[in-house]
Amino acid sequence: MEHAEGLGSEQELVIQKARKRIIESIGKNMDLYGITQSTGHLYGLLFFQNKPMTLDEMGEAMEMSKTSMSTAVRTLVDLKMVHKVWEKGSRKDLYEVEMDWFQTFADYFSLKWRKALEINLSSLRKSRTELTNLLKQYADDSSLQSVLNTDLEKVDEAIRYYSWLDRLIETFESGDIFKLVPKEDSQG
Structure with a gap:
């Protein structure tokens, strides 16, 4: 972790303790993002750097193998x-944290929700088509019609939900979410 210039050992100790506490907290809470604790710790380490780091530097700081470090960084990049980032004169890949946590949140949940939405909508639409075809095929079977109509109502409600979720995701992707819920707290 980067050290501040011109600080006494007591000040340095307080800073390091505060940083460590935050890094530990970030690591523990990264399961929200489906990220391992060690990858969360790496994110915390990068957060406190004032310059980009190479995989070797990260591996040394985290005491992790280059392979593990590469996997963790790839996860965070994805x-x-x-x-x-590119740095003149450097032949190695350099990485830094995206400092806009609002955008990070929006990007992450947009990616995850969009994937789930597409999978679920595809299944729902395919099932709706099959159930509708069965409904037409057995129009004279009232007990089957009742079951099919009940299932179709449930499928239609699920499709309605995913259509709403699609619009919500669009507000994240377009940035309009920040018009609805501004980044700045009006309370100060």
Whole structure:
């Protein structure tokens, strides 16, 4: 972890203790994002750096193998929580944290929700078509019609929910969510 210049050992100790507490907290709570605790700790380490880091630097700081470090960084990059940066004169890949946590949250949940939405809507629509075809095929069977109509009502309600979720995801992807729920707290 980066050290501040010109600080006494007591001040440095307080800063390191505060940083460690935050890193531990981030690591423990990263399961919300489906991320392991060690990957969360890596995110916390990068958060307190004032410069991009290489995989070697991260591995040394975290005491992790280059393979584990590479996997953790790839996870964070895929979730748009960390991004690769270019630095003149450096041949190695450098990484830094995306500092806009609001956008990180929006990107992460948009990715996850969009994936779930597409899978579930596809299943619902396919099942709706099959149930509707069965309904037409057995129009004279009232007990089957009752079962099918009940199932179709449930499927239609689920489709209505996923249509709403699609619109919600669009507000995250477009940034309109921040018009509805501003980043700045009006209470100060």
